Amino acid sequence: MNVLRLAIFATLTSAIAIIFSSCQPHRPLPPPVVLKPKPPVIVEVPVVITPPPIVAIKPPPVIHYPKGVQRPRLSAYELRVISDKIYLNEASSNPDKLMIWAKGENFASVGIGHFIWYPTGEPKRFDETFPLMIDYFIQNGVQIPQWLLAARHTGAPWKNKASFEHSKNDKEFRQLKILLLNTKELQTQFFFDRIHASIPQIVKLAPPQDRKRIIANYNALAHSKGGWYPLIDYINFKGKGTKPSERYNNQGWGLLQALQEMRPVVAGEQALDEFSRATQAVLERRVRNSPPANNEKRWLPGWRNRTRSYRTPLF
Secondary structure, three states: HHHHHHHHHHHHHHHHHHHHHOOOOOOOOOOOOOOOOOOOOOOOOOOOOOOOOOOOOOOOOOOOOOOOOOOOOOOOOHHHHHHHHHHHHOOOOHHHOOEEEOOOOOOEEEEOEEEEEEOOOOOOOOOOHHHHHHHHHOOOOOOOOHHHHHHHHHHHOOOHHHHHHHHOOOOOOOOOOHHHHHHHHHHHHHHHHHHHHHHHHHHHHHHHHHHHHHHHHHHHHHHOOOOOHHHHHHHHOOOOOOOOOOOOEEEOOOOHHHHHHOOOOOOOHHHHHHHHHHHHHHHHHHHHHHHHOOHHHHHHHHHHHHHHHHHHOOO
C-alpha cells in the first residue's frame, strides 16, 4: 500500500513539473564563449651595431713662424664673401661644375676651389690638396661617408676621366657633391689656414735677400681691406710655389714667386695693385717658359681677368 502511494506521488510530481515548465517563457541559450588565442611571445634578439673604424688623423704640426709674421683673422662675413667669389671663379657658381675632370689631366678637381685629387698610381706633379681637405673635415667635426674615409688613403675612386664621367649618377658621387656644396665656407677657411701655415716654408725657400720683403708684403696684404681674397684665391689657384715639379725652366708661378716678384708696399690700395701686377707677371712668365705643345697661352686671357680682380677690394 505504501509503495503504491509513493509511485502515485512521484508520478504527480513529474506531471506538475512538466506543466510548470511549459508555462514559462522561452529563453534562448546564451551564445558560446569563444576564447581568443594568446598572441605568440616574440623574443627580440639584440642588434649588434659595429662602430665605424677609428680613423687616426695626425695632429697638425707645430709651425714656427719667422720673426715679424703676424697671425691673421677673418670675420664670418669675409669668409662667406670670399667663398662665394672663389666658387664663382672656379665653378661659375654652378653645382654641375663643382666636380670636374679636365681634358688631358690625370686627376679630378673637386670643391669650390677645385682641389686636386689623384687616383692611386698616378704621378703627382701638382700639390694634391683634397686628401688634406678630408682631414680638415674630420678635424672640424664634419660627418663624411665611410667610403670617403677609405678613399682618403687609397686615392680618388675614378681611374680616369671616362670612369669619372660614367659615375656622375652614382650614390657616392652625389654624396660628395652635396658635402662640398654644404661646406663652402669651411673649404675657404682651409685655404686661409693653408696660406698662413705655408709662410715659413715660403720664406725659407726664398733667397735670403728677399725674405724680409716677402714677410713685409705678406703682412701688408693681410692688413689691407679686401687683401685676403687675392691671397686665398691665388694659393688655391696656383699653389704655394714650393714644389720643384711646379717649374718651367726652373721658374715657378705660385704664391712664393708672386710675393717674391712684388716690390715693397704698404697696406692698402698699393698692396692690392702690386699683388695683381706680380701675379700677372709670373703667370705670363709661365706661359713664355711652357712647352709650345701645351698651348698655355690659350689660358692667359682668363688668368689676366682673374688677377685684375685682385685690385678691387671685395668688402
